[in-house]
Structures are given as C-alpha cells and as structure tokens.
Amino acid sequence: MKRIQLYLLLALFVVSCKTVQNNGAVAQINEVTTVPDTREIQGGMWIPSLLEGMNEQEMKLLGSKMTAKDIYDVNNSSLKDAIVHFNGGCTSEIISPNGLLLTNHHCGYGAIQSHSSVEHDYLKDGFWAKSYDEELANPSMSVTFIKRIDDVTTEVLEGVTEDMDEAAKMKIINQNILKVAKAAQKETWQDANVKSFYKGNQYLLFVTEVFKDVRLVGAPPSSIGKYGADTDNWMWPRHTGDFSMFRIYADANNRPAAYSKDNVPYKPNHYLPISLDGVEEGDFTLVFGFPGRTNEYLPAVAVDQIVNVLNPAKIEVRENALKIIDSYMRKDPAIKIQYASKYASTANYWKKWIGENQGIEKSNAIAKKRELEVEFTNIVKEKDLVGYQTLLSDFENLYKEIEKVSLARDYWIEVAYRNVELLGITFRAFQLEQAYLRGGEQAFENLRASGINRLEGTYKNYSPVVDKPVFEKLTQLYAEKSPKEYLPSTMVNVDFSEIAKEIYATSKLTSLEGAKELLEGTGEEVIKKLNADKGYLFGKELHTIFYTKLEPKFQQLNLQIEAVQKKYMKALMEVFPNKRFFPDANSTLRVTYGQVSGYKPKDGVYYNTTTYLKGVMEKYVPGDYEFDVPQKLQELYKTKDYGPYGENGKMPVCFIGTNHTTGGNSGSPAIDAHGNLIGLNFDRVWEGTMSDMNYDPDICRNIMVDIRYVLFIVDKYAGAKNLIDEMTLVHPKK
Ligand code: ARG
Numbered sequence: 066m067k068r069i070q071l072y073l074l075l076a077l078f079v080v081s082c083k084t085v086q087n088n089g090a091v092a093q094i095n096e097v098t099t100v101p102d103t104r105e106i107q108g109g110m111w112i113p114s115l116l117e118g119m120n121e122q123e124m125k126l127l128g129s130k131m132t133a134k135d136i137y138d139v140n141n142s143s144l145k146d147a148i149v150h151f152n153g154g155c156t157s158e159i160i161s162p163n164g165l166l167l168t169n170h171h172c173g174y175g176a177i178q179s180h181s182s183v184e185h186d187y188l189k190d191g192f193w194a195k196s197y198d199e200e201l202a203n204p205s206m207s208v209t210f211i212k213r214i215d216d217v218t219t220e221v222l223e224g225v226t227e228d229m230d231e232a233a234k235m236k237i238i239n240q241n242i243l244k245v246a247k248a249a250q251k252e253t254w255q256d257a258n259v260k261s262f263y264k265g266n267q268y269l270l271f272v273t274e275v276f277k278d279v280r281l282v283g284a285p286p287s288s289i290g291k292y293g294a295d296t297d298n299w300m301w302p303r304h305t306g307d308f309s310m311f312r313i314y315a316d317a318n319n320r321p322a323a324y325s326k327d328n329v330p331y332k333p334n335h336y337l338p339i340s341l342d343g344v345e346e347g348d349f350t351l352v353f354g355f356p357g358r359t360n361e362y363l364p365a366v367a368v369d370q371i372v373n374v375l376n377p378a379k380i381e382v383r384e385n386a387l388k389i390i391d392s393y394m395r396k397d398p399a400i401k402i403q404y405a406s407k408y409a410s411t412a413n414y415w416k417k418w419i420g421e422n423q424g425i426e427k428s429n430a431i432a433k434k435r436e437l438e439v440e441f442t443n444i445v446k447e448k449d450l451v452g453y454q455t456l457l458s459d460f461e462n463l464y465k466e467i468e469k470v471s472l473a474r475d476y477w478i479e480v481a482y483r484n485v486e487l488l489g490i491t492f493r494a495f496q497l498e499q500a501y502l503r504g505g506e507q508a509f510e511n512l513r514a515s516g517i518n519r520l521e522g523t524y525k526n527y528s529p530v531v532d533k534p535v536f537e538k539l540t541q542l543y544a545e546k547s548p549k550e551y552l553p554s555t556m557v558n559v560d561f562s563e564i565a566k567e568i569y570a571t572s573k574l575t576s577l578e579g580a581k582e583l584l585e586g587t588g589e590e591v592i593k594k595l596n597a598d599k600g601y602l603f604g605k606e607l608h609t610i611f612y613t614k615l616e617p618k619f620q621q622l623n624l625q626i627e628a629v630q631k632k633y634m635k636a637l638m639e640v641f642p643n644k645r646f647f648p649d650a651n652s653t654l655r656v657t658y659g660q661v662s663g664y665k666p667k668d669g670v671y672y673n674t675t676t677y678l679k680g681v682m683e684k685y686v687p688g689d690y691e692f693d694v695p696q697k698l699q700e701l702y703k704t705k706d707y708g709p710y711g712e713n714g715k716m717p718v719c720f721i722g723t724n725h726t727t728g729g730n731s732g733s734p735a736i737d738a739h740g741n742l743i744g745l746n747f748d749r750v751w752e753g754t755m756s757d758m759n760y761d762p763d764i765c766r767n768i769m770v771d772i773r774y775v776l777f778i779v780d781k782y783a784g785a786k787n788l789i790d791e792m793t794l795v796h797p798k799k
C-alpha cells in the first residue's frame with residue numbers, strides 16, 4: 066500500500082517537474098531537491114533480463130526514458146551488448162564501432178605496469194597508441210560479453226528434496242548445473258555457465274563470448290589516472306581521471322580468437338554514444354556492470370563479527386605490510402614499479418575495511434538489523450510460519466562456533482598466502498608436494514608445468530629485500546593474535562627476527578634461479594630438495610594446519626551457514642512481501658539505477674555532486690608522490706583550453722550518484738536517461754563503503770569520472786584525436 070502511494074506521489078512529481086521545464090525555468094534543480102522521497106526506490110543491483118515491471122517503473126520515476134528492452138534484449142541490439150566483463154575483475158564498455166574499450170586506469174593498471182620499465186615508464190608518463198600498429202598485446206587478458214540469460218532454477222533443483230542433508234543437496238545441484246550448462250543452446254565459440262542467485266533460491270544460465278586478444282590503446286600518466294592515489298582513494302571530493310583504453314580484436318568472422326597479428330578490430334552489436342551535455346543534481350543515472358560480491362542479507366550476528374573481529378585483524382596485518390613496502394617503494398624507483406600493482410590492491414581493501422567499520426557504526430547498522438530481526442521473529446510467530454522459527458538462533462550458534470575458525474583462516478590468508486610473498490610461494494610448492502603424494506610422478510609433472518610458467522611473472526615483481534621485514538613483522542603478529550589452536554609449534558616462543566635472517570639467507574625460493582633449480586628433477590627429487598629448504602619447511606607447517614584442520618572445519622560450518630542463509634533469504638521475502646529484494650552481487654551482469662546526488666557526510670556539511678579541474682589545482686603539491694600535476698595539464702588549466710568539453714568556463718572532473726555499486730563495478734559506464742555514456746564508475750565514498758552489507762541511500766554514493774574529463778584528457782592533453790574521431794558524440798539535452 067505504502068509503495069502504491071509512493072508511486073502516485075512520484076507520478077505527480079514527474080508531471081509537475083515537466084511543467085517547470087516547459088516554463089523554461091532553470092529552477093528544476095530546486096524542484097528536484099524538494100522531490101518527494103525517491104530514496105525508497107534506489108539501491109539494489111538488478112538482473113538485466115528481469116527488469117520489466119517494478120524496475121522499469123522505478124527507472125521511469127527516476128527520470129529514465131528507456132524501456133527494459135532498450136537495456137537488455139536477446140533478439141535486437143541493446144545496451145547490454147556494449148558492456149564487457151574486463152579480465153574477470155572489472156567492467157568495461159565499447160565506445161566505438163571498432164571495438165574501442167573504456168575502463169578504469171586502476172583496472173588496466175597491471176597491464177600498463179607489465180609494459181613498463183624504468184626507461185619506458187607508462188605508469189608514470191602515460192601511453193598513447195597513435196595507430197592500430199602501436200597498440201600493445203596483453204597475453205593473459207580476456208574480456209567477456211553476455212549473449213543471453215535464461216532462468217534454469219527448475220532444472221538445477223530437480224531431484225533435490227528438503228529431507229536431504231546439505232552435502233547431498235549440493236552434490237545433486239552441482240551435477241545438474243553441469244548438465245544444464247552442457248545442454249545449453251549456443252554456438253561453438255560461445256561458453257555457458259550457471260550461477261546461483263538469492264542464496265541458492267534461483268539459478269540463471271549465462272551464454273557468453275570470451276575474447277582473448279585485447280590490446281592496450283591508451284592511458285594517462287598516474288598523476289592524472291591515479292591522482293590523489295591512496296590518500297584520496299575511497300574519498301570524496303575526488304579529482305582522479307581514472308580511465309584507460311583498450312581494443313578488442315577478433316578473427317575475420319568477428320569471433321573470438323587467440324592473439325594474432327591478422328586479427329582485426331571487433332565490430333560490436335552496440336557501442337555507447339557519448340553525451341557532451343553533462344549532468345546536474347537529480348539527473349537519472351544507470352550503472353551497468355559486473356559487481357563482485359555483496360552481503361546485504363547477513364544477520365546482525367554476522368555483521369557484528371565482521372566489524373568487531375575479522376576486519377580489525379585484517380586491517381592490522383595489512384597496515385604493517387603496507388608501511389614496510391611503502392618505505393622501500395619511496396627509496397627505489399625499480400621497486401616502485403615492481404610493487405605498484407600489489408601495493409595498490411593491498412592498500413585498497415585495507416582502507417575500505419576501515420571505512421566500512423566506521424560506516425556500520427555510525428549508521429547503527431547492527432542495531433537496525435537486530436530491530437528487523439525482532440520484527441521478523443514476531444511475524445513468523447504470529448503467522449506460525451513453519452520452518453522459520455529457529456533460523457535466527459541457528460545463525461547465533463553457528464556464527465559463535467565459526468568465529469575462531471574464520472579468524473585463524475583470515476590470518477592464514479592475509480599472512481601465509483597473500484602478504485608474505487615467500488610464504489605464498491611455499492604454498493604453491495606445498496600443493497606440488499600434495500599432488501605428488503596423492504597422484505605420484507604424473508600428477509606432480511602436470512602441476513609443475515603450470516607452476517614453472519608462472520614463476521617468471523612472480524619473481525619479476527618480487528624483492529626479498531622488501532619481503533624479509535614483512536615476513537618478520539607479519540609472522541610475529543600471526544603468532545601473537547591468531548587463535549592458538551591453529552598455530553604450528555614452530556611458531557610458539559620463537560624469535561622471528563632470527564628465523565627471518567636464516568630463511569632469507571638460505572632459502573632457494575627467494576630468487577627465480579633458486580626456485581627453478583629447486584623444481585628441477587623427478588617428483589621424488591624435488592620433494593626431497595624442498596624438504597631441506599628452511600623457507601619451505603616454515604611455510605609447510607602453516608599450510609598443513611590450514612589443509613588438515615582449518616579449511617575442513619570452515620567448510621563444514623560454512624555449508625551449514627549457507628543452508629540457513631538460503632532459508633532466511635526465502636523467509637525474508639515471504640515475511641516482508643513489500644520490501645524490495647535484489648540478489649546479492651555474484652560477478653554477474655547487473656543494473657543499478659539512481660540519481661546524481663550530493664550527501665551530508667556529517668552534521669553541518671553538505672558535499673556537492675561535482676568536482677572541477679580547479680580542485681585538482683587546489684590539491685597540487687609540486688613533486689609530491691600523490692598530488693603532483695603534469696605541466697601540460699597546468700597549462701591547459703591556465704589557458705582554459707577545454708574545447709567542447711568544458712561547462713561555463715569550468716572543466717568538470719568527477720561526480721557522485723546514488724547507484725548501488727561494489728568492487729567489480731569499476732570501469733562500469735554511467736548512462737543517462739537516453740542510453741548515452743555520461744561517466745565512468747570507479748569508486749565509492751568513504752562514509753558509504755559499508756554498502757556491501759548495508760546500502761543506505763542517505764550516504765552511500767558511487768564516484769564517476771565525468772566523461773567530458775576523459776575526452777578532454779584524450780583530446781587536449783594527449784592529442785589522441787584519432788580516438789575521439791572513432792566515437793559518436795551527442796547532445797541529448799539540446
Ligand atoms: N577504491 C577503488 C576500488 O575499489 C579504486 C582503487 C584503485 N586505487 C588505489 N589507490 N588502490 O577499486
């Protein structure tokens with residue numbers, strides 16, 4: 066009922082707003098800020114093939130002129146044909162008929178780094194291909210198009226009954242998934258895979274096309290593409306030109322093909338026209354991309370554990386690693402390149418977790434979840450809904466039981482797998498030994514081949530000088546703070562400084578040559594050599610506990626938690642039929658809509674929607690590590706040479722909106738009411754990073770680069786007019 070009233074109000078608003086516009090008044094901005102509450106219809110990451118109905122109506126109310134079919138259509142070209150999953154982790158979009166791909170600078174960062182050296186430092190100076198021949202190939206990169214989405218829930222759940230235990234259910238489900246994917250109707254060059262939605266209450270099949278010849282076309286210098294670096298990361302007001310460009314190549318039939326110099330630029334079914342008209346507060350925005358993971362329906366007890374137990378531990382580990390790595394990067398330009406990408410990704414989530422914790426606390430999210438749970442419990446009791454009575458107490462018990470396991474597991478991941486690089490390498494060697502023990506020489510050989518392939522890449526970006534102090538500090542933390550029952554005896558009452566000295570002086574695994582030498586010979590010989598290496602032995606103790614005690618326990622409890630979560634999801638939807646429920650992100654294609662909107666980060670402060678080049682100059686610190694500004698950009702600012710990209714003599718840089726995004730949405734297009742590109746999503750605001758567990762339309766904002774800033778940098782800064790000429794520039798507002 067409340068929802069219908071809201072729709073009526075909004076419908077009235079749309080009409081009155083039109084009148085204002087017809088009177089030619091610029092007062093529309095004021096009208097928009099006094100809008101009846103549209104917050105209730107914002108938030109959520111929706112499945113593009115299911116937009117008809119509620120989503121389509123909501124989008125219209127927010128100002129969209131598009132139909133659900135304009136966004137997703139199987140038989141005709143639609144927006145979705147321009148949206149591309151970028152290398153598994155980010156999003157990108159096609160912006161020309163020649164397969165030109167736009168994504169973030171931080172998404173292309175690894176590729177840009179891989180082509181860089183101290184002599185040709187594209188991270189520092191930027192890179193622009195002036196013709197197709199100058200574009201740079203990226204051997205291990207791939208990008209994915211979604212061709213079709215089908216609901217296959219019935220087929221996947223066939224044969225599953227309530228009385229089965231969870232492991233048995235999962236077994237059948239996994240078998241069915243394989244069957245469904247295999248039977249899917251598709252072309253020979255396409256793939257099919259099935260993903261779970263609403264915690265296993267719905268299953269969708271995706272038919273995809275994966276392209277593997279993707280070349281680097283252009284990137285601004287980091288002083289633009291990463292302006293403000295870690296100090297400004299996750300922050301508003303922001304002034305980062307976070308973009309880079311690639312191009313997809315296909316075979317002569319426009320189909321996916323491995324890299325070949327004979328490949329030709331891909332011809333897309335759709336590419337995004339680019340609006341030169343900019344945005345203002347209240348404008349409709351749609352972000353279309355591949356959000357990775359959210360956890361919007363966790364019980365309060367789980368959020369409490371994340372915020373008070375797990376996040377603090379991970380934050381502390383990373384803070385220590387980062388401090389050490391940073392000190393070496395600042396001293397040595399070669400190390401600065403080697404560790405650029407690794408450092409950025411470690412720093413990124415370190416800072417995110419801090420923001421997330423603050424946001425959850427400030428918004429009282431845990432208490433609010435508890436309130437909702439009380440309401441839930443009352444309704445379940447009132448209506449006597451069978452099967453749902455014990456869900457919340459089951460959660461309480463299971464989360465209590467899993468707490469130490471999760472904590473120890475996080476320490477293992479953060480220290481022994483991720484941040485002490487030598488220990489990460491010993492983990493791969495450990496898997497080799499396991500393969501040998503289980504499958505003999507043949508199994509060993511198969512794994513060694515792929516392991517050796519990866520070695521060059523690993524050691525290219527490895528320095529034992531940096532890693533040794535990280536080892537010393539992090540293993541000590543691990544010993545002090547990780548639950549004792551999962552600690553190997555080799556880490557109790559020992560001097561980690563002595564251990565580090567010995568390991569880094571003797572272990573063969575600290576260099577590429579040493580590692581290659583260790584891996585030579587038969588399986589039996591290699592295992593013998595490994596077990597004489599002090600570095601390997603130290604890691605092996607940790608990995609053995611992980612494999613034999615930690616992970617099995619975690620998986621066993623987690624399976625039970627997932628089963629409760631699946632029921633809870635279903636129960637929530639039944640108990641609160643008028644609430645909007647979207648499926649948690651799972652790296653599949655989603656639409657999130659909202660509006661350009663400022664916010665109040667704290668009492669007495671309002672943040673505007675847009676930043677300008679003026680702000681870049683306000684932050685400028687000559688020669689600084691993070692806030693230096695290239696000479697050329699300073700000159701363009703002085704002469705106000707903005708071409709068609711400026712707005713009343715000013716150059717817009719970034720803007721914010723209420724779109725519900727998460728990691729993986731980086732590089733997603735921000736699209737206007739008509740389907741034109743207006744911005745490039747790359748981040749969220751600090752106060753709202755909790756949106757992964759608790760989206761709050763008051764303070765959760767996504768950050769986008771204004772597309773006009775991208776064009777300005779390409780055209781005026783880099784002089785890459787050739788790229789502008791490929792694009793279609795439009796004026797939807799004029
Ligand atoms: N925070 C953004 C995202 O999660 C941008 C990260 C890249 N920048 C950085 N300084 N690490 O990916």
Ligand code: ASP
Binds near residue numbers: 731748
């Ligand atoms: N920066 C993130 C990404 O790389 C986006 C986000 O977390 O908001 O996907």
